[in-house]
Amino acid sequence: MKRILLSVMTVALVAGAAFAASGAFFSDTETSFDNTFQAGELDLQIDSTAHYAGLTCTEVDPGVFEWVEDVPNTSTRPDLIGEPCDGSWDLTDLFEEKFFSFSDVKPGDAGENTISLHVFDNDAWACMDISPLENDDNGLTEPEEEAGDTTGGDDEGELAQNLEFFSWKDDGDNVFEPDGNDQTPNTADDEFPLFSNVSGPASDVLNGVTYPLADSNGNVFDPLGGGPLIGSNDYFIGLAWCAGGIGISGGDISCDGDVMGNDTQSDSLTADLSFRVEQSRNNPDFVCEPLD
Numbered sequence: 001m002k003r004i005l006l007s008v009m010t011v012a013l014v015a016g017a018a019f020a021a022s023g024a025f026f027s028d029t030e031t032s033f034d035n036t037f038q039a040g041e042l043d044l045q046i047d048s049t050a051h052y053a054g055l056t057c058t059e060v061d062p063g064v065f066e067w068v069e070d071v072p073n074t075s076t077r078p079d080l081i082g083e084p085c086d087g088s089w090d091l092t093d094l095f096e097e098k099f100f101s102f103s104d105v106k107p108g109d110a111g112e113n114t115i116s117l118h119v120f121d122n123d124a125w126a127c128m129d130i131s132p133l134e135n136d137d138n139g140l141t142e143p144e145e146e147a148g149d150t151t152g153g154d155d156e157g158e159l160a161q162n163l164e165f166f167s168w169k170d171d172g173d174n175v176f177e178p179d180g181n182d183q184t185p186n187t188a189d190d191e192f193p194l195f196s197n198v199s200g201p202a203s204d205v206l207n208g209v210t211y212p213l214a215d216s217n218g219n220v221f222d223p224l225g226g227g228p229l230i231g232s233n234d235y236f237i238g239l240a241w242c243a244g245g246i247g248i249s250g251g252d253i254s255c256d257g258d259v260m261g262n263d264t265q266s267d268s269l270t271a272d273l274s275f276r277v278e279q280s281r282n283n284p285d286f287v288c289e290p291l292d
Ligand SMILES: [Ca+2]
Pocket: 136, 137, 138, 139, 140, 141, 144, 152, 264, 265, 266, 267
């Protein structure tokens, strides 16, 4: 009897303990650690590859660029082969890089730069701005005077009127590849002219102008779809130049130096080319306005 009683007491104690445990307040905790706001990044980088007179400005050693002939014994400037060159560089922010740096341009000279834009981290609107040209005469040589040039001062040059440019949306291979002779965009991959007048002298197409690349009115790289530049995509612009009259026929780009006269001798042309981007998120109405 004593043993049974002991057993009952044990059960009662156990039951009492169990009741005490389940009688605590129910609770639970979830924690979200280290809540943070950090500003995003929007970084534009640009690379360029320059071609001139059958040469390509090529990185021959890390950071060292020289003119290399595209096809042996075909360049019209063999004196430049192996010489240092500007106009080509890898993807970077721009510091002292120059798309164009030529000191001895002659009628019939022609070249091309393929420029790529790469927006990191965030989709962005983009505009291209070109400063007013400095079209200087640097004084009158005898042939200039004989050609009838009577203005020899700053901003009195004739080179800007005689250096013609053509620009197109490229796929990165430096070659203009329209859909046959059709120069209007038909597909997302199509290549087509970017200047509304197809081509023209620097004094017209590059003189203090702002070109929308992608804004709320459209996207030159994707005219069928529109919208901003997509972060992490590459976008390519071909920019061809000719000392004289540039001609576009299908995918062929020609240069006629005959129309460039002696009045341009010793003249110089200088301009700044800038690309700017602005975030597209929460900014749906952005328009590329000309800079002041
Ligand atoms: Ca001059």
